[in-house]
Amino acid sequence: MKILGIEHIAIAxxxxxxxxxxxxxxxxxxxxxxxxxxxxxxxxxxxxxxxxKVELLAEYGEESPITKFLEKRGSGxxxxxxxxxxxxxxxxxxxxxxxQLISDKPTIGAEGYQIVFIxxxxxxxxxxxxxxxxxxxx
Amino acid sequence: MKILGIEHIAIAxxxxxxxxxxxxxxxxxxxxxxxxxxxxxxxxxxxxxxxxKVELLAEYGEESPITKFLEKRGSGxxxxxxxxxxxxxxxxxxxxxxxQLISDKPTIGAEGYQIVFIxxxxxxxxxxxxxxxxxxxx
Numbered sequence: 096m097k098i099l100g101i102e103h104i105a106i107a108x109x110x111x112x113x114x115x116x117x118x119x120x121x122x123x124x125x126x127x128x129x130x131x132x133x134x135x136x137x138x139x140x141x142x143x144x145x146x147x148k149v150e151l152l153a154e155y156g157e158e159s160p161i162t163k164f165l166e167k168r169g170s171g172x173x174x175x176x177x178x179x180x181x182x183x184x185x186x187x188x189x190x191x192x193x194x195q196l197i198s199d200k201p202t203i204g205a206e207g208y209q210i211v212f213i214x215x216x217x218x219x220x221x222x223x224x225x226x227x228x229x230x231x232x233x
Numbered sequence: 234m235k236i237l238g239i240e241h242i243a244i245a246x247x248x249x250x251x252x253x254x255x256x257x258x259x260x261x262x263x264x265x266x267x268x269x270x271x272x273x274x275x276x277x278x279x280x281x282x283x284x285x286k287v288e289l290l291a292e293y294g295e296e297s298p299i300t301k302f303l304e305k306r307g308s309g310x311x312x313x314x315x316x317x318x319x320x321x322x323x324x325x326x327x328x329x330x331x332x333q334l335i336s337d338k339p340t341i342g343a344e345g346y347q348i349v350f351i352x353x354x355x356x357x358x359x360x361x362x363x364x365x366x367x368x369x370x371x
Contacts (some may be wrong), residue, residue, distance in 0.1 A: 114357035147238055215309070223276065
């Protein structure tokens with residue numbers, strides 16, 4: 096599997112409005128825009144440093160995967176996303192090595208990328224997202 | 234202040250030996266080596282994706298800043314480090330904007346970089362490290 100780099104870090108927030116000002120006004124990181132990722136149950140503000148993005152995640156809809164995290168830990172670092180060359184190859188390889196994925200089949204996340212999540216149990220307590228930017232012709 | 238990119242994400246771990254195999258053997262990220270950062274109270278394994286590094290942090294010495302984190306949350310994402318062009322300028326600017334730093338004066342972290350930490354209280358619950366790679370002539 097080929098890891099191309101850190102695509103983004105994601106930060107769960109209880110207050111998108113308030114927290115966004117740190118990344119935009121204080122640090123001056125380029126704001127790419129807001130996106131509702133309905134199937135992931137989040138609304139996200141994306142900032143691009145040009146070497147990795149920062150994504151703020153707030154709850155969206157009735158069942159958001161970040162609700163439990165926010166209740167338990169409050170706002171803070173939620174996951175890291177690594178870009179891979181070929182997500183289907185990566186999933187196959189990870190499964191063959193006994194790595195637990197949250198879902199075996201890539202779904203569509205923010206910015207239209209194909210994504211999967213590796214379970215923190217298999218990644219030293221870290222929720223790791225893998226994404227592939229380019230569509231495959233397969 | 235000019236943010237150049239995500240320099241690394243740092244992961245606190247209770248078991249460096251065990252967790253390192255996920256990043257090196259499973260994901261195949263290039264291992265740069267181990268470093269003891271005595272004044273920060275950590276030993277770190279560094280992996281380089283070429284677009285942002287992954288640093289595993291384990292306790293070192295009697296008073297490690299990650300001990301409390303590990304007791305409370307277990308192994309997991311600890312902080313994100315952003316590279317800046319000029320760390321002294323950044324500190325000055327942050328202080329003028331009322332941002333709380335853990336220490337006002339840059340210290341030397343892993344790989345010899347000049348570093349400061351922004352308090353999570355000022356950064357939406359996220360521990361944010363800033364680093365400058367190049368030495369200044371000032």
